[in-house]
Amino acid sequence: MSRHRRAHGRDIDGILLLNKSAGMTSSFALQRVKQIFNANKAGHTGALDPLATGMLPICLGEATKFSQLLLDSDKSYEVTAKLGVRTDTSDADGQVISVRTNKSTRADIEDAVKHFLGDIMQVPSMFSALKYMGRPLYEYARKGIEVPREARPIKIYDIKILSYVNDELSLSVSCSKGTYIRTIIDDLGEMLGCGAHVIRLHRSGVASYDPSKMVTLDDLNSLLSESLESSEGHRDELDELLLPMDSAVSDFEKYIVDAGSLFKILNGQAVSVSDAAGADRHVRLYDKEHCFFLGVADIESGILKPRKLVRSAEVLSLLPGRDILV
Numbered sequence: 001m002s003r004h005r006r007a008h009g010r011d012i013d014g015i016l017l018l019n020k021s022a023g024m025t026s027s028f029a030l031q032r033v034k035q036i037f038n039a040n041k042a043g044h045t046g047a048l049d050p051l052a053t054g055m056l057p058i059c060l061g062e063a064t065k066f067s068q069l070l071l072d073s074d075k076s077y078e079v080t081a082k083l084g085v086r087t088d089t090s091d092a093d094g095q096v097i098s099v100r101t102n103k104s105t106r107a108d109i110e111d112a113v114k115h116f117l118g119d120i121m122q123v124p125s126m127f128s129a130l131k132y133m134g135r136p137l138y139e140y141a142r143k144g145i146e147v148p149r150e151a152r153p154i155k156i157y158d159i160k161i162l163s164y165v166n167d168e169l170s171l172s173v174s175c176s177k178g179t180y181i182r183t184i185i186d187d188l189g190e191m192l193g194c195g196a197h198v199i200r201l202h203r204s205g206v207a208s209y210d211p212s213k214m215v216t217l218d219d220l221n222s223l224l225s226e227s228l229e230s231s232e233g234h235r236d237e238l239d240e241l242l243l244p245m246d247s248a249v250s251d252f253e254k255y256i257v258d259a260g261s262l263f264k265i266l267n268g269q270a271v272s273v274s275d276a277a278g279a280d281r282h283v284r285l286y287d288k289e290h291c292f293f294l295g296v297a298d299i300e301s302g303i304l305k306p307r308k309l310v311r312s313a314e315v316l317s318l319l320p321g322r323d324i325l326v
Contacts, residue, residue, distance in 0.1 A: 009040030013061035013312050014242025019214035020048055020056045029217065033058050036220045037238060045070035045206065049182075051091055054203030055214055059248070062310040066248040066296070072177045076205035078162065079198055080170045081185045086195030090125055090182035094197065102167050102194040109169060112191045113159050116184060121151035125183050154179045168199070208250060215241055245310060246284055246293040255283035255304070257294060262287055263319065266294065270305045282307075287318055 016037075020029050026047035034042035043064040045057045054077075059067045084102035087094035104112075133147075140147050155176040162170040173181060182198050189196025204211055223238050261271045265285065280301070285294040295309035309315075 009034075010038050011061060011313065012037060012039050012239065012242070013063050013245055013310070014059075014239075015063050015245065015247055016058045016060065016242055017209055017211075017214045018056045018058050019216045020053055021216065022053050023050055024217075025050050026056060029056060030058055032217060033220065034060070036224050037235065043067045046075075046177075048203060049091065049093075049201065051093055051198070052201040052203060054201075055206050055209065055211065056203070057206055057209065057248075060242065062312050063245040063248065065308045065310065066245060069296075070207060070248050073207035074157070074174065074176055075179070075203060076172070076174045077181050078170065078172050078202045078204050079181050079185060080168055080200040081189070081196045082199045083167045083169055083189060083192065083196045084194045085197055086186065086189060087197040089197075090186040091198040091201070098195050100194045102192070104192045104194060106161065106164050108192060109161060109164060109188075112188055113161065113171070115191065116156050116159055116188070119153060119155050122154050122180060122183055122187075123151045124149050125180055125186070152178060156184075169196070172204075174205075207248070209243075209247070213243065244293065245312075249282075249284045249296050252282045252284040252296060255285055255297070255299075256288050256291075257285050258288055261304075265297070265304070265306055266309060266315070266319065268306050268309065270303050273299060273302055273304045285309075287315075290314070290318070292318065 016033060018029055018033060020026065026044055030042055030044045033039075037060060039060040041061055041064055043059050045059065045067045048054065048056055057067075057070050059070075082092075083104060084100055085096055086098045086100075088097050089095075156179070157174040157176075158172070159174075160172045162172055164170070173179075173184065175181075181201060185196050185198050220238065220241075223241075224235070227235050227238065257265055264271050281299055282296060283299055283304070284296050285306075286292060287294060292312070292314040293310060294315055295306060297304050297306045299305075
C-alpha cells in the first residue's frame with residue numbers, strides 16, 4: 001500500500017523535545033504541538049503530571065512508531081520536596097493528610113536516600129494513570145476507593161541531594177522507566193518520620209537527548225505566528241526544530257541493508273545475515289545507497305527480523321512504482 005497524504009494534516013516525521021510548562025497536561029501539550037505543525041499524526045512518550053515541567057518528547061508522523069521505545073527509556077529528574085507535610089497525591093495538588101514536625105538533618109537524609117539506590121520494588125500511587133479493571137487508578141482514588149496494586153521492579157541509578165533549606169529538599173534522580181518520583185518522595189518522608197510531598201518536579205532528561213534542544217510552547221507559537229504572517233506561509237523554521245526519527249534509537253547498532261535484501265526487509269520479511277555467529281541484538285536499519293533510515297530490527301541467530309519499519313517519503317522513493325506493505 002502506498003502512503004497517501006491525509007486531508008487533515010501534513011505527512012511530517014520527526015521528534016520534538018518540548019519543555020512542558022507547569023499547569024499544562026501532557027495531552028493538551030501534544031494536541032497543541034500537533035496543531036502547530038499541522039501534523040497528521042502525533043504521540044508523546046510518557047505523560048508528565050500537570051505540576052511537572054521539563055522534557056516531553058513528542059513524536060510526529062512515522063516517528064510515533066518509536067514512541068514506546070522512548071517510553072521504555074531511562075529518565076532523569078530534579079525534584080523539590082516539602083518535608084513535614086504529607087498529601088493524598090504525594091504532591092502539592094493533593095489534600096493534606098498529615099502535618100508533622102521535621103527534625104531531619106542532612107546526615108539523616110543522606111543515609112535515607114541510600115536505601116533507594118539500585119534495584120527496588122515500588123508500589124504505584126493511587127493517583128497514577130496505571131489501570132485496574134480497565135480504569136485509571138486516579139479515577140478510583142478520586143472516589144475514595146483503594147484498590148490493590150502490585151509492587152513493580154524499578155532501578156534508581158543515582159540520587160543526590162542538591163539542597164536542603166527550610167524543610168525544602170531538592171534532589172536529582174536518574175532512574176529506569178516506570179519510576180514514580182512522587183512515590184519516592186512519599187516513601188522518603190515516611191522513612192524520615194515526618195512525611196513529605198512534591199512541590200516542584202522537572203524532567204531534565206529522556207534517554208540520551210540533549211536538554212539544550214528543548215523548546216517551549218511559547219517558542220513554537222511565536223514561530224507559527226511568524227510563518228503565518230509571511231507571504232509563503234511555510235513552517236520551515238518550525239520543521240528545523242524536529243530531531244530525526246532515528247534519534248529515538250541512537251543506542252541501537254547501525255546496520256546497512258544491501259540492495260539485494262532491501263525489498264524483502266521493507267515488506268517485513270526476515271533475511272539471513274552474514275554474521276551468524278554474532279550476538280543477538282537490536283539494530284537500526286539504513287539503505288546502502290542513500291543511508292535513509294528504514295526502521296529497526298532484531299538480529300537473532302543470524303536472522304534479521306524487521307520490528308518497526310518507517311514509511312517516509314524517502315523510504316518509499318527507494319522502490320519507485322512498487323507497492324510495499326504498511
